[in-house]
Amino acid sequence: MSPAERRVAAALTVSILGSAGLGVVYALGGQAQLEGVLLSIALGGLAAGLAAWALGLLPPEQVTDRREPQSSRPEDRIAITSELERGKEDLTSRRTLARLLLGALATFGAVMFFPIRSLGPAPGRSMFHTKWTAGAYVVDSLGRRVRAGEMSTQSVITVFPEGDLGSAVSQALLIRVDPTLLRLPPSRMDWAPYGYVAYSKFCTHAGCPVGLYRAAAHQLLCPCHQSTFDVLDGARPIFGPTTRALPQLPLRVDSDGYLRAAGDFSAPVGPGFWELPPS
Amino acid sequence: MIRRLVLWLDDRLGAASFARKALRKAFPDHWAFMLGEVALYCYIVLVLTGVFLTFFFTPSGQDVVYTGPYAPLRGARMSAAYASMLVLSFEVRAGLVMRQIHHWAANVFVAAIAAHAMRIFFTGAFRRPREINWIIGTCLLLLAMAAGFTGYSLPDDLLSGTGIRIAYSVLLSVPVIGTWAAYLFFGGEFPGPGTIQRFLSLHIMILQALIVGALSLHLIIVWHQKHTQFRAPGRTEDTVTGSPLFPNYTLKSIGLMFAVFAVLAFLGGMVQINPIWLYGPYDPTTVSAPAQPDWYVGWLEGLLRLFPNWQINLWVVQIPEPFFPGVLIPALLFLIYALWPFIEQAATGDRSVHHFLDRARDAPARSGFGVAGVAFMALLTLAGSNDILAHVFGVPVEWITEILRGAVIVVPVVFGWATYALCRELKKQQEEPKPLWHALRRGATGGYAEDERR
Numbered sequence: 206m207s208p209a210e211r212r213v214a215a216a217l218t219v220s221i222l223g224s225a226g227l228g229v230v231y232a233l234g235g236q237a238q239l240e241g242v243l244l245s246i247a248l249g250g251l252a253a254g255l256a257a258w259a260l261g262l263l264p265p266e267q268v269t270d271r272r273e274p275q276s277s278r279p280e281d282r283i284a285i286t287s288e289l290e291r292g293k294e295d296l297t298s299r300r301t302l303a304r305l306l307l308g309a310l311a312t313f314g315a316v317m318f319f320p321i322r323s324l325g326p327a328p329g330r331s332m333f334h335t336k337w338t339a340g341a342y343v344v345d346s347l348g349r350r351v352r353a354g355e356m357s358t359q360s361v362i363t364v365f366p367e368g369d370l371g372s373a374v375s376q377a378l379l380i381r382v383d384p385t386l387l388r389l390p391p392s393r394m395d396w397a398p399y400g401y402v403a404y405s406k407f408c409t410h411a412g413c414p415v416g417l418y419r420a421a422a423h424q425l426l427c428p429c430h431q432s433t434f435d436v437l438d439g440a441r442p443i444f445g446p447t448t449r450a451l452p453q454l455p456l457r458v459d460s461d462g463y464l465r466a467a468g469d470f471s472a473p474v475g476p477g478f479w480e481l482p483p484s
Numbered sequence: 485m486i487r488r489l490v491l492w493l494d495d496r497l498g499a500a501s502f503a504r505k506a507l508r509k510a511f512p513d514h515w516a517f518m519l520g521e522v523a524l525y526c527y528i529v530l531v532l533t534g535v536f537l538t539f540f541f542t543p544s545g546q547d548v549v550y551t552g553p554y555a556p557l558r559g560a561r562m563s564a565a566y567a568s569m570l571v572l573s574f575e576v577r578a579g580l581v582m583r584q585i586h587h588w589a590a591n592v593f594v595a596a597i598a599a600h601a602m603r604i605f606f607t608g609a610f611r612r613p614r615e616i617n618w619i620i621g622t623c624l625l626l627l628a629m630a631a632g633f634t635g636y637s638l639p640d641d642l643l644s645g646t647g648i649r650i651a652y653s654v655l656l657s658v659p660v661i662g663t664w665a666a667y668l669f670f671g672g673e674f675p676g677p678g679t680i681q682r683f684l685s686l687h688i689m690i691l692q693a694l695i696v697g698a699l700s701l702h703l704i705i706v707w708h709q710k711h712t713q714f715r716a717p718g719r720t721e722d723t724v725t726g727s728p729l730f731p732n733y734t735l736k737s738i739g740l741m742f743a744v745f746a747v748l749a750f751l752g753g754m755v756q757i758n759p760i761w762l763y764g765p766y767d768p769t770t771v772s773a774p775a776q777p778d779w780y781v782g783w784l785e786g787l788l789r790l791f792p793n794w795q796i797n798l799w800v801v802q803i804p805e806p807f808f809p810g811v812l813i814p815a816l817l818f819l820i821y822a823l824w825p826f827i828e829q830a831a832t833g834d835r836s837v838h839h840f841l842d843r844a845r846d847a848p849a850r851s852g853f854g855v856a857g858v859a860f861m862a863l864l865t866l867a868g869s870n871d872i873l874a875h876v877f878g879v880p881v882e883w884i885t886e887i888l889r890g891a892v893i894v895v896p897v898v899f900g901w902a903t904y905a906l907c908r909e910l911k912k913q914q915e916e917p918k919p920l921w922h923a924l925r926r927g928a929t930g931g932y933a934e935d936e937r938r
Contacts, residue, residue, distance in 0.1 A: 322668075478657065
């Protein structure tokens, strides 16, 4: 055997051993890393063998092809144009029928698009409200009603209206802050009893959950695109790609000490859309 | 034996004369011409492993409780889709390695297409008569990215679910039709009930039919138009020289195919990818940080992170922020990319046929634009990981964002200009070669004469 032949033979032998090993590993129950490596050896051996064969054993032959011009012969080019025109003439000479045919196809085509409407419900006003209503109990992620006084200042939990646990739309962040620091607009003065403020957790930029709270700075940060909101100032955006504040949920404390909503969020929640009036 | 088979076939199909020519077809040899083949072989791996995955995937968002062998998630509520992928990863023999090879192949597939596209761009192989195939190629890149995104979204884990969430918001931001489009596409308000099932239809049927169609067309046109080649002594515009298809090129190409397979198998076995059991099932109220998509979506994520908070208010309606970085700019970039052959023709006035490839220096302006484009995309991809950069450098993420906002404008201009200047200089040197040596010769009359050899 010449050295080149030996190289090919060695590579192909390695491949056979790899395949056999893979068979054994698989029969014994399988193991992901071994499977990958042995499969790689089996395939790599084939690759090396073929490459060594092509480069070392085949005569290094070169062939040269002539390029024919890309365009067809002139007579064909003229003939195809005139044949197309003649065919079109045959069809359009009967003007009424031709128009009827177009009309029939167009009407049918339009009807063909109707099933698209079956794909989903009409948006209607569903984007404009959530399950929060006046009097709804505030519950935590396990469904327990939240009582005023059970959270210390600077703590934050994710809350839902009772009965809509885990909702992508209704999710809110309940944060307790020092009430003297709050700078809410006058109309929202009574929305944050004992320093409990609640904002939609649904980012107004691209809809990620606004999952990070920088407690020292009183900032909420969306980990997806870093929109940052000032918790003390009505969740006004202070950095990042969003323009809208996180909608605020009006809260009150009932006579039993439970936190309840005093209504829906201050604005539609989540990312913007065409029908959302500019605020 | 071969003779009898050939004659039997030729009696019925009359294929011998075509096949005879085909087997002797010239395939020019150059390493850069194999990038497209790498993509093709990745696609074969994707189809083979993907078919295996479909046998185990449950396209359903239905709530189930996990009871399998992976202890940390036992008792957790999750979608049937996510649970089925846990079963595949932990209980099906060779299931995990198949899933990981599939995912790696997808990443390498898009990378190979991107590298192939750059090769075509910088060598000017898209020029007449190959403009149509360039456009088909850009469509294939788009389709590959879409197939990748719909594919990695299927397991319904926390990371990919967040990606779908963002995609939904971007669709929602389209003027006039956005809300309707999002409701129809996802079957209702996010997370729509049909998401996973629809993504599966897209991923395994619609996108694959389009890819196979476009790919076939792409290859048929390459075959029909014959390959481009670099200039070399003895080569002309009317001929193409290379290895014959059979046996030389066939052997080499199948060798390359097995090499691609081997690399993907090694990655799939040894390098963990998309460990969905660590991400956890999707929950629309939870998010992980940092969160990065697969690499080829990184530039879109970067655009969303960097773009300033523009929102256009039109009396009672609005165009929300994600429309500009999420729809408008990517659409414009793709349009420029797809129509580049015509843009270049309009700019240079060169509409003639080219079968010889350019080197980068032969077209300084094109090379400059290309490098600027690559730098732009690379910086946007970096911006998609601005939170990781902030962590690595120990600075606030706001700084990284502000720096990158400047860099995506300045760096491509600088790189593009530098490339242009360098290429022009090289081209000039090539056109007027410097003398190899000078010699001063003293003549018989006592004067001096200068000899130079070029």
